[in-house]
Amino acid sequence: MRILLWHVHGSWATAFVQGGHDYLVPVVPGRGPDGRGRALTYPWPPNVREVSWDRLRExxxxxxxxxxxxxxxxxERWLGRRPGHDLPAVYVEHNTPTGAIPHTRHHLADRTDITLVHVTYFNDLFWDSGRAPTRVIEHGVPxxxxxxxxxxxxxxxxxNEPVRRRRVAGTDLLPTFAKAVPLDVFGMKVTGLPQRLGLPLxxxxxxxxxxxHSELxxxxxxxxxxxxxxxxxxxxxxxxxxxxxxALAxxxxxxxxxxxxxxxxxRVATLTAALEGFVADPARAAVIGKAARAAALTRYGLDRFLSDWDFLLREVCTQRKLSRWT
Known part of the structure; x- marks a missing residue:
């Protein structure tokens, strides 16, 4: 199957493109948000192909x-085809709702021709998805x-972007945690964070x-x-x-x-005590870490994720009868 998608969320896309299909990612001049092409910092397989936006009709x-x-x-502009009408389409909602929660209505809530895929059951619960056909496909992680x-x-x-996303990401809580244990912050746009927070991060x-991964x-x-x-x-x-x-609950x-x-x-006090406890007890930290790995493998395995997506894509293409992959 030949699937078109944009390089938006690197971690999710890295899992998605591990399937047995051909994946097309648009490229625009300057590799801006509407055409970043292949990932530079994630390992993507060779079946992910960059296509210039003005060649997609071919x-x-x-x-x-x-x-x-x-x-x-x-x-519609680049391919001359309308998603949900003459091209099978699904919409992945990566984000939690914002605004008047829990009354936030999804922009696809009045459409029935595009399946809305939530990546967590929390999102499915909190978004008002209206009449849109919905599915939950939980994350898969290589x-x-x-x-x-x-x-x-x-x-x-x-x-990523801890300054701009201060309260969303809990960046404002880091000074409290840093009083308990030393912190190292990884991600995009983290340079300068120690100076902004006044912390030796x-x-x-x-x-x-x-x-x-190796450093973490x-x-x-x-x-x-x-x-x-x-x-x-x-x-x-x-x-x-x-x-x-x-983790914050x-x-x-x-x-x-x-x-x-x-x-x-x-409770921040509970989390702070937990950090101190793990740092002070390496043996216990290792035991709990192995349990964490087992839990993640069970729930967020890549095979389950790809199988769920294959099933949905076959279903969508069959319903629309618009694809050769039916």
Whole structure:
């Protein structure tokens, strides 16, 4: 099957393109948001092919995976086909709703021709999806392998744009946690964060995923301070690496981290004590980290994720009878 999708969320796309299909990713001059092409810091297989936006009409596309509201218009302009009408389409909603929660209505709520795919059951519960056909396909994460050493008595945090996303990402909580244990922050636009917060943080910006995983696995514990995010895939990656996790009990984290795999709470004091406990007890941290890895492998395995997507894409293409892949 030949699937068109945009490079929007690197971690999710890295899992999605591991399937047995041909994946087309648009490229625009300057590789802006509507055409980044292939990922530079994630390992993508060779069956992901870049196509210039003005050559897409020449491609025999079987289905499109939409991820942002304006992409339906891009498909119509660039391919001359309408998603949901003469091109099978699904829309992946990566984000939690914003605004007047829980009354936030999805922009596809009045459409029945495009399947709305939520990546967590929390999102499915909180979005008002209206009449749109919905499905939940939970995340799948390529297994980086057990790498945990925990030789550095520090907590690792992964967050992109921590300044702009201050309360969403829980960046404002880092000073409290940093009083308890040393913190290292990985991600995009983290340079300058120590100065902004007045903290002696370690920062690691834009590392290739392979390098980041190896570095993260040296930290004694993983901290997930997000208040309002769908489900940060770095949390699942940390669990797969074998790190014990300490997570704010927001959105889907309460489902992702079962008892015995880490500490989840809305109480900052409880989370702070948990960080201190793991840093002070390497043996216990290693045991809890192995349980975290087992839990992540069971729930967020790549084979299940790809199988779920294959089933849905076949279903959508068959219903529309618009694809050769039926």
């Amino acid at each position: 491609e025999d596309v079987d289905a499109v995976v939409l991820q942002r509201p304006h992409e339906a218009d891009l498909v 297994d980086p392998g057990y790498r945990y050493t925990g030789d550095l008595p520090r907590a690792g945090v992964v967050v 370690g920062t690691f910006e834009d590392l290739p995923q392979e390098v980041m 696995a040296r930290r004694r514990v993983y901290l997930h301070p997000y208040r309002w995010t769908s489900l940060g895939l770095a949390l699942i990656e940390a669990m797969l690496l074998g790190l014990p996790v300490v 927001g959105t889907e984290a309460v489902e992702a981290v079962p008892p015995g795999a880490g500490i989840v709470s809305t």
